[in-house]
Amino acid sequence: MLAKRIIACMDVRDGQVVKGVQFQQLRHAGDPAELARRYNVEGIDEVVVLDITATLESRQALARTINAVAREIFLPLTVGGGIRSEDDAAAAIEAGADKVSLNTAALRQPDLITTLARRYGSQAVIVAIDAKRRDGGFAVFVRSGTTDAARDAVAWAKEAESRGAGEILLTSMDRDGTKAGFDCEMTAAVSDAVDIPVIASGGAGSVDHFADVFTRGHADAALAASIFHYAESSVSELKRYLRTHGVAVRL
Amino acid sequence: MIALVDYGAGNLTSVRKALTALGADFIVPSTPDECRNARGVIVPGVGHFGATARLDAPWRDAIGGVAASGTPLFGICVGMQWLFEGSDEAPDTVGLGAIAGRVARLAGDGEQRLKVPHVGWNSLEFRGRARLLQGLTSGAQVYFTHSYAAPVTAECVAATTHANTFSSVVERGNIFGVQFHPEKSGDAGLTILGNFLEVCA
Numbered sequence: 001m002l003a004k005r006i007i008a009c010m011d012v013r014d015g016q017v018v019k020g021v022q023f024q025q026l027r028h029a030g031d032p033a034e035l036a037r038r039y040n041v042e043g044i045d046e047v048v049v050l051d052i053t054a055t056l057e058s059r060q061a062l063a064r065t066i067n068a069v070a071r072e073i074f075l076p077l078t079v080g081g082g083i084r085s086e087d088d089a090a091a092a093i094e095a096g097a098d099k100v101s102l103n104t105a106a107l108r109q110p111d112l113i114t115t116l117a118r119r120y121g122s123q124a125v126i127v128a129i130d131a132k133r134r135d136g137g138f139a140v141f142v143r144s145g146t147t148d149a150a151r152d153a154v155a156w157a158k159e160a161e162s163r164g165a166g167e168i169l170l171t172s173m174d175r176d177g178t179k180a181g182f183d184c185e186m187t188a189a190v191s192d193a194v195d196i197p198v199i200a201s202g203g204a205g206s207v208d209h210f211a212d213v214f215t216r217g218h219a220d221a222a223l224a225a226s227i228f229h230y231a232e233s234s235v236s237e238l239k240r241y242l243r244t245h246g247v248a249v250r251l
Numbered sequence: 252m253i254a255l256v257d258y259g260a261g262n263l264t265s266v267r268k269a270l271t272a273l274g275a276d277f278i279v280p281s282t283p284d285e286c287r288n289a290r291g292v293i294v295p296g297v298g299h300f301g302a303t304a305r306l307d308a309p310w311r312d313a314i315g316g317v318a319a320s321g322t323p324l325f326g327i328c329v330g331m332q333w334l335f336e337g338s339d340e341a342p343d344t345v346g347l348g349a350i351a352g353r354v355a356r357l358a359g360d361g362e363q364r365l366k367v368p369h370v371g372w373n374s375l376e377f378r379g380r381a382r383l384l385q386g387l388t389s390g391a392q393v394y395f396t397h398s399y400a401a402p403v404t405a406e407c408v409a410a411t412t413h414a415n416t417f418s419s420v421v422e423r424g425n426i427f428g429v430q431f432h433p434e435k436s437g438d439a440g441l442t443i444l445g446n447f448l449e450v451c452a
Binding site: 001002003004005040045070071073074075076093094095096098120121122123124166167195196197218220221250 | 262264265268269272297298299359361364365366367368369370371372373374392394396397398412413432434435436437440441
């Protein structure tokens with residue numbers, strides 16, 4: 001039986017994982033390769049590296065980070081953050097990424113989805129959608145959540161699929177950072193509308209939130225960051241909990 | 252020395268890193284002739300079966316030739332599909348034909364939410380003894396990402412079910428193949444790659 005996947009996300013700036021909990025803002029969350037190694041031992045299923053600065057200078061640092069992580073762990077590795085062109089994607093894949101995650105660029109130039117899917121296969125192309133509830137629907141935002149894209153998340157996910165996306169990474173802006181749980185309704189709405197896997201993100205705060213999003217939310221995978229970085233909940237504990245609650249996981 | 256064939260498959264870097272981690276002595280041949288002295292040949296792959304069209308006559312002949320002479324040949328994902336006669340994904344592209352049968356699209360099952368592509372960790376149900384699976388037990392979980400799969404034939408030593416049951420590991424004599432990505436399947440994957448290196452040693 002296909003297992004539900006648990007994915008750890010690392011926000012990286014200048015080669016360091018930076019996303020922290022508020023009261024530890026001044027502390028870096030650690031070295032990406034070192035964190036990845038720990039996650040691997042704990043049984044993480046995949047790792048996402050997100051370049052949160054995405055400047056020209058950070059590109060080289062990012063390639064070094066991808067390389068270092070890919071040398072340590074033999075698990076699927078996704079790279080996102082500021083991938084705007086075929087060249088950006090090629091650089092990430094050559095450095096050792098298996099998949100690239102497109103967000104703003106996918107909406108601005110949807111052809112990029114198709115171009116990359118043709119070159120690397122759909123399995124290598126994730127379209128990331130940041131959305132929040134509005135007027136009974138789910139409004140998509142781009143540029144790190146600052147700009148209203150005037151699109152509905154369900155419609156955009158379907159279009160991304162038809163253009164060649166292999167997976168959807170769906171982040172609830174309402175829940176992101178709140179630890180109040182995933183937006184299960186939004187996740188289910190998107191997951192039911194597409195045939196490709198949907199990764200739920202935003203709001204993970206406890207083990208039962210994961211059980212919820214896999215059952216009520218119809219998610220194929222769930223992603224979290226700080227809950228894993230600070231070992232508030234270890235991946236192995238989470239997976240044991242999920243298994244006892246009837247969710248198929250890799251143990 | 253192992254020959255890791257580069258035909259533009261997207262996972263060459265990952266397979267290279269895994270082989271390096273295992274301490275394997277390998278080259279990425281720039282000409283088909285360089286395969287002839289190898290102790291084993293690995294054909295990686297991910298994505299579209301049509302990409303194997305780049306394994307045109309000189310490469311096919313060289314790889315087919317070394318396999319016919321008994322050199323271990325290991326196909327990964329699309330590389331395993333290429334061992335078969337062909338795939339519905341790219342009907343005009345001919346496979347190596349080392350194993351009889353044709354690769355077909357997975358059906359999935361909307362009601363049971365079994366989506367296609369089949370992406371993620373699924374289990375191997377062993378069907379008999381296999382050198383490639385030494386050190387693992389039936390039920391071992393490995394990472395898949397594919398929409399097409401090979402039928403269960405006599406060469407199938409492990410099968411996986413995702414609505415359809417398909418060959419996830421094939422082995423016959425010196426011919427080996429896996430539908431999943433051993434280079435992305437953690438310790439279980441490294442064990443399988445290591446087993447292939449043992450066969451070649």
